[in-house]
Amino acid sequence: MSDPILSVQGLVKRYGEATVVSDLSFEIAPGECLGVIGPNGAGKTTTIRMCLGLTVPDAGGITAFGLQMPRDALAIKAQLGVVSQMDTLDPDFSCAENLLVYGRYFGLQDAQIRQRIPALLEFASLSNKAQAKPGELSGGMKRRLSLARALVNNPRLLLLDEPTTGLDPQARHLMWERLQLLLAEGKSILLTTHFMDEAERLCHRLLVVDHGKKIAEGAPRELIRRYLEPDVVEVYGSGALALVGSALQALAARVEVSGETVFFYTQDAKPLMQALAAYPQLRTLHRPANLEDLFLKLTGRQIREDA
Incomplete structure (x- = not known):
């Protein structure tokens, strides 16, 4: 087996007396989609924030691409793509400009980013919206633009925090299609979701967490056979x-x-x-x-x- 692209070992995070993440461990292989499911407050978003270096764990370690988080945070982030729960698109920029400005954060030259923009907009089915601003887009279009933006640096690993929340069924299915294309290209995905059909459709393995602890792990159908x-x-x-x-x-x-x-x-x-x-x-x-x-x-x- 290939070395894991992301390895999380014994992760712990406390806020005051509350332990939000408790001794959590998991790995993601190249080309794998790992789904993290659990109730509200289970620690899913906090775990992603620690993987991004935005929150410092109280214990445990995170290794990505052979590098250590948070020590090598900048080098790790250069190989990550992120879609958060809330849209963070700049409302004053067009779709193309959102991609251009975001690419600059990774130190990419404007000419290089402009070369990538048409393919990214086509991937997101937004080629005819290049000059439109986010306020002119539907919810599904905004989420696809957020996904295209997350790909501007050609990341090896995508961290997607409930990427289809608030979308209608047609928009969700289009988003799933795009994510499956990325997996087929060999990219890895860490996905949190409340949609069980989404988890079963996209994820090779699932991590079930509750009260910050891992309570089950395995392939979707294998977990169903084991517990039900x-x-x-x-x-x-x-x-x-x-x-x-x-x-x-x-x-x-x-x-x-x-x-x-x-x-x-x-x-x-x-x-x-x-x-x-x-x-x-x-x-x-x-x-x-x-x-x-x-x-x-x-x-x-x-x-x-x-x-």
Whole structure:
């Protein structure tokens, strides 16, 4: 196997009495997309900030491209591309000017940047928006411009913090297509996301974190097989909650309730579906277990405030 392009070992970050990241370790191989998923306040953004040298860890080490963070921060950042949660595009500059000015931060000559701009705008499907300012762009266009800007220095590793939040389905799918092209080119990606379909589609491996700790790691389908029953039956409608504690519960390995919906997790859904035929007033959905089920089992169904 190739040496990891990024290695994080025993990372710890505290703010006062609160430990935001606790003994977190992971690696990313060349050409790999590692997804980091977890509830709000799990420590995902803090981890990315430490990888960028913006936050100093209290313990642990970060190595990227054989260099040490924060000692070699400038040399590491020269090989990174970053898309943050919030747009940081300059509203006074056109799309092309945003790319030009950002490229200067990496010490690139204007002629070199101008040579790259057409290909970057084409990659972002923004060739006809070169002179438009960010305020004239849709949300999806802004995110694609942010991604193009992150590529201006031809980085080896991209750090993407919830890059598709707030986008409609069409814009998200276009963003996924672009990220898959980058992976096909051999670039590595560290991705945080709240979209489980995004994580399953893009990520070779997933890191599940909660309260700053790693609670699971592995390929998406392997994690589903390891932690979940293969079949899920969702039951909702008038009287669905009365099924909890009934004889039907014995037909499932595990039962959970969220709002007015009862989730039956089972090794074989056929007996349960046959039994539910006696309840025509209820609506049912039989489906395979997915990453959302994994996320909820490992981190709970309780809504958390941002931290």
